[in-house]
Structure formats: structure tokens, C-alpha cells
Amino acid sequence: MKTVKSQFKFSGGVHPDYNKELARDRQIEKMPVPPELVISMSQHLGAPAKCLVKPGDFVRRGQVIGEKNGFISVLVRASADGKVKAVEKRIGPAGGKADAVILDTTARPEAPAEGESGASALAPAGGPVLPPLDWKSATREELLKRVEEAGICGMGGAGFPTAVKLNPPPGKRCEYLVLNGAECEPYLTADYRVMLERAPRIRLGVEIMRKILGGPAVRIAIEANKPEAIAAMEAAFADIEGNVEIVVLPVLYPQGSEKHQIYATVKRIVPEPPALPIDVGCVVENVGTVAAIADAVELGEPLLERVTTVSGDAVAEPKNILAPSGTKYSDLVAFCGGEKMPPAKVISGGTMMGFAVSTLEIGTTKTTSGLLLLSKDRVFQYSSHACINCGRCLRACPMGLNPALISKAVDANDVKAAEDAHVMDCIECGACSFGCPAYRTITQSCRRAKNSIRARIAAEKAKAAAAAQKK
Amino acid sequence: MKPKETAEHYILSSSPHAHANSSVSRIMLDVILALLPATAAGIWFFGLPAVWTIAVCVSTCVATEALCRLAMGRDSTIGDLSAVLTGLLLALNLPAGIPLWMAVVGSVFAIGVAKQVFGGIGMNPFNPALAARAFMLISFTGPMTTWLKPFWWKTPAAMTTATPLAAMKKLYVAECAAGATPTPDALSSLPGVSDLLLGCMPGCIGEVSAVALAIGAAYLLWRKVITWHIPVAFIATVYVYSLVAGGAPAYMQVLAGGVMIGAFFMATDYVTSPITAKGKLIFGFGCGLLCMLIRQFGSYPEGCSFAILIMNSITPLINRWTQPKPFGAAVR
Numbered sequence: 001m002k003t004v005k006s007q008f009k010f011s012g013g014v015h016p017d018y019n020k021e022l023a024r025d026r027q028i029e030k031m032p033v034p035p036e037l038v039i040s041m042s043q044h045l046g047a048p049a050k051c052l053v054k055p056g057d058f059v060r061r062g063q064v065i066g067e068k069n070g071f072i073s074v075l076v077r078a079s080a081d082g083k084v085k086a087v088e089k090r091i092g093p094a095g096g097k098a099d100a101v102i103l104d105t106t107a108r109p110e111a112p113a114e115g116e117s118g119a120s121a122l123a124p125a126g127g128p129v130l131p132p133l134d135w136k137s138a139t140r141e142e143l144l145k146r147v148e149e150a151g152i153c154g155m156g157g158a159g160f161p162t163a164v165k166l167n168p169p170p171g172k173r174c175e176y177l178v179l180n181g182a183e184c185e186p187y188l189t190a191d192y193r194v195m196l197e198r199a200p201r202i203r204l205g206v207e208i209m210r211k212i213l214g215g216p217a218v219r220i221a222i223e224a225n226k227p228e229a230i231a232a233m234e235a236a237f238a239d240i241e242g243n244v245e246i247v248v249l250p251v252l253y254p255q256g257s258e259k260h261q262i263y264a265t266v267k268r269i270v271p272e273p274p275a276l277p278i279d280v281g282c283v284v285e286n287v288g289t290v291a292a293i294a295d296a297v298e299l300g301e302p303l304l305e306r307v308t309t310v311s312g313d314a315v316a317e318p319k320n321i322l323a324p325s326g327t328k329y330s331d332l333v334a335f336c337g338g339e340k341m342p343p344a345k346v347i348s349g350g351t352m353m354g355f356a357v358s359t360l361e362i363g364t365t366k367t368t369s370g371l372l373l374l375s376k377d378r379v380f381q382y383s384s385h386a387c388i389n390c391g392r393c394l395r396a397c398p399m400g401l402n403p404a405l406i407s408k409a410v411d412a413n414d415v416k417a418a419e420d421a422h423v424m425d426c427i428e429c430g431a432c433s434f435g436c437p438a439y440r441t442i443t444q445s446c447r448r449a450k451n452s453i454r455a456r457i458a459a460e461k462a463k464a465a466a467a468a469q470k471k
Numbered sequence: 472m473k474p475k476e477t478a479e480h481y482i483l484s485s486s487p488h489a490h491a492n493s494s495v496s497r498i499m500l501d502v503i504l505a506l507l508p509a510t511a512a513g514i515w516f517f518g519l520p521a522v523w524t525i526a527v528c529v530s531t532c533v534a535t536e537a538l539c540r541l542a543m544g545r546d547s548t549i550g551d552l553s554a555v556l557t558g559l560l561l562a563l564n565l566p567a568g569i570p571l572w573m574a575v576v577g578s579v580f581a582i583g584v585a586k587q588v589f590g591g592i593g594m595n596p597f598n599p600a601l602a603a604r605a606f607m608l609i610s611f612t613g614p615m616t617t618w619l620k621p622f623w624w625k626t627p628a629a630m631t632t633a634t635p636l637a638a639m640k641k642l643y644v645a646e647c648a649a650g651a652t653p654t655p656d657a658l659s660s661l662p663g664v665s666d667l668l669l670g671c672m673p674g675c676i677g678e679v680s681a682v683a684l685a686i687g688a689a690y691l692l693w694r695k696v697i698t699w700h701i702p703v704a705f706i707a708t709v710y711v712y713s714l715v716a717g718g719a720p721a722y723m724q725v726l727a728g729g730v731m732i733g734a735f736f737m738a739t740d741y742v743t744s745p746i747t748a749k750g751k752l753i754f755g756f757g758c759g760l761l762c763m764l765i766r767q768f769g770s771y772p773e774g775c776s777f778a779i780l781i782m783n784s785i786t787p788l789i790n791r792w793t794q795p796k797p798f799g800a801a802v803r
Contacts, residue, residue, distance in 0.1 A: 186489060263798075269799060270799055342480075345482045347488055351486075352486060352487045353487070356481065356483045356484055356485075374488070379482055381482065382490075385548075385551075385592075386594065388593045388741045389741045389746055390498065391746045392493070398798065399797055399798045400797045401797055402746065402747075402794060405794075425799060430486050430487030430489075437495045437497070437498055438495055438593075441484075441485060443485065443487060447485065
């Protein structure tokens with residue numbers, strides 16, 4: 001194991017104010033189970049899970065309440081004991097509505113009446129949800145199955161199902177396992193705290209993943225502004241065997257982007273979509289996800305809780321909270337001592353890629369890395385005006401696009417021109433809008449173009465399928 | 472568009488939720504600040520007429536901008552300072568002694584015709600100040616080519632003279648055509664190196680002082696308002712061309728005339744120059760080449776503004792040629 005400095009700097013990128021000092025030195029605090037949980041069936045990009053419970057049902061912590069619905073999908077488990085109050089559409093962290101299970105965690109089933117079977121009653125709590133596995137003797141298939149059963153998905157952002165990622169399609173081999181510890185989003189410190197406090201779990205997770213992936217080389221990518229995390233990883237991995245390197249990355253947003261991390265660590269470039277990292281022999285996993293894999297295998301503990309950074313200048317006491325999945329934002333804020341001042345904006349995630357939400361009555365998901373409450377002083381609000389062609393967006397774009405061109409094309413409703421300008425390559429990192437002196441909502445324009453292109457492709461596919469059926 | 476507020480009064484908007492705090496008005500202010508040394512030098516050498524020309528151009532441009540937006544029923548844009556900058560740039564590209572009513576006509580043309588007719592900031596195909604200068608050069612050829620001597624008030628008998636470029640053209644192209652070298656006597660009529668650098672020579676108000684322009688240019692580069700591509704390509708082309716073509720010394724071609732102000736302040740105008748680094752290099756090269764072709768073969772002694780305007784017109788084409796390659800496309 002050695003520590004190296006990344007030699008490969010991607011072009012573009014920006015330097016937002018990181019504001020990490022608010023929560024950086026706050027130890028992870030475990031939050032008690034709140035009285036109500038809102039567990040969304042849509043935990044990630046891809047198909048939402050199919051709900052398996054109905055109002056009135058009693059569920060146990062760890063019980064499967066939503067089953068996989070398609071290939072790019074993960075199952076959902078109840079993160080606490082309780083009674084299903086309702087199954088209804090709720091606003092999710094990304095602002096869209098999806099089915100959610102509302103769980104009353106205070107309710108317990110009445111003792112079964114004399115003579116009745118106790119089938120619906122809850123077994124006493126405690127004990128592992130899944131039988132612990134010995135990773136050394138378990139087969140690759142057993143380990144993969146465990147990752148899937150544990151409902152693990154990428155905890156960095158998009159939430160790609162981890163079992164899918166760890167099982168490359170035939171003909172593709174993982175040569176490098178890249179651990180994403182960059183956490184380049186402003187304010188967020190959840191991954192940082194996990195690296196400091198759960199380093200041995202990360203190491204175990206890496207060993208399990210190496211076994212599943214057939215022994216790839218390992219690159220642990222951390223930005224240079226987190227020396228303590230680098231030291232913690234160095235200590236945890238000091239005696240590991242095989243090709244393992246800690247790669248210190250330059251501080252540059254969006255260094256945490258999968259494609260840029262692959263470039264920074266092993267100098268490979270993922271081709272344009274639909275290519276995936278595995279096409280260049282890489283699998284990138286967030287450090288939190290790796291720790292979750294260790295828990296799922298060694299302890300039999302599915303992914304039921306995660307660390308979320310609650311921060312921003314409107315929060316009384318910013319914290320890194322280990323909370324059960326589905327904890328409402330209002331409960332997280334209350335656990336942080338409430339609001340210091342009225343927030344003007346509430347953001348699921350970080351300030352660069354997070355979603356502004358309209359209410360605190362939203363449950364966390366497996367991908368909720370942060371919750372930010374920003375006062376009026378921290379919220380910028382300007383009217384956008386005409387592009388002056390200054391080229392800042394072009395120089396900031398880490399994907400080498402011409403965002404000015406794309407945003408003008410979208411303004412003119414010319415989606416074709418945006419597509420020709422490779423808008424589908426856009427990773428929506430926000431670097432273009434961040435630096436735009438005309439306050440143009442360039443990232444939003446890219447998103448709009450991508451959505452309409454996706455909708456068109458889906459419509460074309462449906463049409464082709466219908467035509468094929470006619471024949 | 473303004474993000475809307477919801478029932479709970481949380482502001483909803485698309486990411487990102489952070490901004491670098493840059494603004495169009497700050498950029499324009501930076502360019503205006505960068506022009507102040509050259510402005511001061513112009514006033515130092517040409518006195519009150521320079522002050523009046525600058526004042527008239529700036530105020531007329533701002534007034535025209537305000538009136539045009541009002542007439543079009545659109546939001547006022549004078550706050551972005553682009554009209555102030557256009558006025559200042561136009562004034563710095565005029566001879567100090569120009570009748571003020573002509574400066575007014577030029578300013579109205581710059582904002583009214585060259586900018587607002589196309590939709591205002593960001594939409595104009597040509598640099599407004601240069602378009603107005605070209606318009607004035609054709610409309611008012613005499614006054615636009617009558618040059619006050621630096622410190623003209625000290626020589627009341629002969630207040631005006633030819634520009635060094637005109638003198639050079641006469642000397643090298645007409646009188647020394649057959650390969651003869653100019654006599655030392657004839658050379659003494661041209662400004663020396665220190666006068667060229669400091670700007671003690673006849674010319675437009677803002678173009679004369681290379682040192683003052685270089686200070687401003689350094690500020691713009693430091694503030695990352697401009698990149699090096701256009702100025703370096705422009706000036707290097709002029710320099711290499713004049714080395715190869717012979718005639719007047721190359722440093723004179725760079726320092727006497729509009730190359731310095733053109734390369735750093737006019738050709739780098741965002742709206743009318745290419746957006747990619749490669750495009751900027753092509754643009755700067757084209758400016759330098761056309762400028763020298765006009766100086767050598769054209770009937771005008773100076774071709775800087777026409778060169779930039781011609782390159783403005785092919786900027787969309789250069790942009791099309793030089794679209795950036797996506798990050799992932801490199802490996803295809």
C-alpha cells in the first residue's frame with residue numbers, strides 16, 4: 001500500500017465555497033428511531049420498488065416492504081418495527097412524488113388472543129436481520145446475493161444498485177476498484193466522518209468487494225483538503241496485501257464525479273454514454289457503500305440507516321447523523337436543536353447538485369447524503385439575462401461541452417441542436433451555472449434537453465415495439 | 472426567471488444553489504478600470520478635447536441605450552455598464568480634436584444601430600465601438616484623420632500632423648519602394664522607441680500609450696476577464712508578418728497605431744469573438760493578418776479596426792469549426 005498524488009487533472013472544474021467547517025469536526029451521532037418514518041419506494045434512479053405491505057400491517061425492522069422491480073432496482077426494507085399507517089404518494093428528496101410507506105414506530109401489535117396463532121405478531125426485536133456470513137469461506141455468488149438482499153445501492157448520489165455494479169456483464173472484467181472519498185459537494189461531511197470513524201469497516205468492505213470482483217487493484221481517491229481522512233485510510237490499509245493505493249486528488253469540483261475520479265486515479269476515460277465505468281475496467285464505489293457492504297456480510301445488517309450531514313447557517317447545531325432510512329427532515333432538524341433562523345431554502349444534498357425542496361415532511365433515503373437549511377443571506381436569487389459569450393461555462397465544464405451553445409439551443413426550443421452539442425454527456429454538476437455572470441440557468445437547460453431527448457427515445461422504442469407486435 | 476416561493480416559503484430552484492458571485496456589470500467594470508491608464512495617458516497628451524470627447528461619447532451611449540430599451544419596451548440594461556464601456560472604447564478610438572457633434576452621431580450609431588437593433592447586449596454581431604468608428608471614418612473622413620500633436624497647445628503654429636503609421640507608409644512604401652533605405656533625416660520624423668512606448672505621438676486618444684494599455688491588459692489577465700489567446704495571436708502575427716514583409720521595423724507596427732488597444736480591448740470583446748481557445752487563436756491570427764494586409768496594400772494607413780470587424784463577421788463560422796470535444800469522445 002502506498003499513497004500517491006494524482007498526476008492527472010481533468011480540464012474544467014470550479015472552486016465553490018466548501019463550508020465544510022460547519023460539520024466537519026462533529027462526530028457521527030446515532031439518532032433514536034423517530035415516531036414516524038416515511039420510507040419511499042423510490043430510493044434511487046431507476047424503477048421504484050413494488051410495495052408489499054398495506055395499511056394496518058405490522059412490520060419488523062429489516063422486513064422487506066418493497067421488492068425489486070426490474071434490473072436497475074433495489075429492494076426496500078423497513079428500517080424500524082412499526083405499523084403501516086398509510087401507503088401513499090409523497091414528495092421525495094428529489095422533489096418528485098412516489099409511493100411511500102408511512103410507518104408508525106410507536107405502535108406494537110396487541111398480544112394475540114387466546115388460541116390464535118401469533119403469525120402476524122412481531123417476534124421480539126434484536127438479533128441480526130440476516131445470518132452473518134464468513135466472507136473468507138463464502139462464495140462469490142453468496143456474497144453478491146447478500147449485497148442484493150441487503151438492499152445496497154450507491155450512497156453517493158445516483159444510487160445505482162451495487163449488486164449490479166459488482167457483477168460485470170460477461171466479457172467485461174474489473175481491473176480497478178476505485179473508492180470514492182472525494183466528497184466534493186460543499187457542506188457535506190458524511191463520507192469524511194465515515195472515513196475517520198469507520199475506517200476498519202471500509203477496509204473489510206474493500207476485501208469483500210475484491211473477492212466479488214476477482215481481485216482488482218484498489219485506488220482510494222480522497223481530495224487533498226482531507227488530510228485526516230487520508231491518514232485514517234493509511235492506517236486502516238497499512239498492512240493490506242495486493243495492489244492498493246491511496247490517491248490524493250487536487251481540490252477541484254466535481255472531483256467526486258465517477259468519470260473524473262477514474263481519470264484522476266488510473267487515467268482512463270469513460271467513453272460517451274451509454275458507456276459505463278466497467279467498459280474501461282473500473283468500478284467506482286462511495287466509501288459509505290463499502291462500509292455498508294461490510295456490515296451486510298459480517299453482521300448480517302442490511303442498509304437500514306446511513307450518515308447524513310445536516311448543515312447550513314440556519315441550523316442551530318450542524319451534525320453528522322446516523323439515522324434510520326425514512327427519518328423525516330423535520331426530525332433531523334429537531335435533533336440538531338432546530339432552526340437558528342428561518343431557512344429560505346432547504347436542499348436535499350449539497351449546494352451544487354442537491355434538490356431544493358418545498359417541505360420538511362420528506363423521509364430520507366439510502367442516498368440522502370445531506371440536508372441543508374440556508375438562510376436568505378446564503379441564497380442567491382437573480383434574474384438571468386442574455387449570454388455574453390464570455391466562455392466561463394465552457395472553461396468550467398468538466399465534460400468538455402459548450403454549455404453556452406446548449407443553453408441557447410434550449411432557449412430556442414432546438415433540442416436537436418442541444419443533442420448535436422452532446423448534451424447527453426452532461427453530468428449536471430452545475431459548474432456552468434455556478435460561474436455564469438449572466439446568471440443563466442444553464443444546468444437546468446441541459447436537464448430539460450436531456451429529459452426531452454430521453455422521452456423521445458422512449459417514445460421511439462415504444463413505437464418500434466408496437467410495430468413489431470403488429471407483425 | 473426568478474425562482475418561485477412555495478407555500479412554506481422555501482425557495483425552489485434548480486441546482487446549483489451556489490454562485491461564484493461574478494456578474495456582467497463586474498466584468499464591464501473591470502474592463503473600464505483596465506482602460507483608465509490609457510484614458511489618463513490620452514488626456515495627458517491631448518488635453519481638454521480628449522476629456523470632452525470621452526464625456527460626450529459615454530453620456531450619449533448611456534442615453535441612447537436607455538432610450539432604445541424604453542422604445543422597445545424592454546428592461547433597462549444601463550446597469551450592466553456595457554454602454555459606458557462602449558462609449559469609453561469609442562472615445563478612445565477617436566482623434567482628440569473631433570467635432571463633438573460627430574462624436575454624438577458615432578455614439579448613437581454604436582448603441583442604436585450596432586447594438587440595440589440586434590437585440591442589445593449579447594446579440595450584436597460586430598463590436599459596437601468599432602462599427603461606429605468605421606461608420607465615422609467613412610462619413611467624416613477629414614475630421615477622423617486629422618490628428619492633434621501630443622501637447623499641441625505648446626506648438627500653436629502646427630497643432631496637427633500625420634500619424635506615425637501614415638508617415639511610415641509614405642516613407643517605406645512610396646519613397647523607398649525600390650529597396651532604398653530611408654535617410655536618417657527621414658527616420659527622425661518618426662517617433663523614437665520611448666515615445667512609442669509611452670504614447671507621445673499623434674493618434675487616437677486611447678491607442679497611443681502602449682505602456683498604459685499593457686498595464687490595463689495585465690489587470691484583465693490577472694482578473695481572468697480575458698485570456699491570452701487573442702492578444703498573443705494578434706500581436707505575434709503582426710510582428711512576424713512585418714519581419715517577413717520588411718519595411719518599417721516590426722516593433723513600430725505593433726506599437727504605433729491601434730494594434731495594442733485592438734488586441735487587448737477590442738478583439739477580446741466576448742460577444743463578437745469566438746468562445747473556444749482554438750477559435751480565439753484563429754481569430755487573433757486573422758486580425759493580425761488582415762491588419763497588416765490593409766496596412767501594406769490598402770489605401771488606409773491603419774487597418775486594425777477593419778481587420779477586427781471582418782473577423783467579427785466570421786466569428787460564428789469559427790465557432791462552428793472549433794466546437795470542443797467532449798471528455799469521453801477522445802477515446803472513441
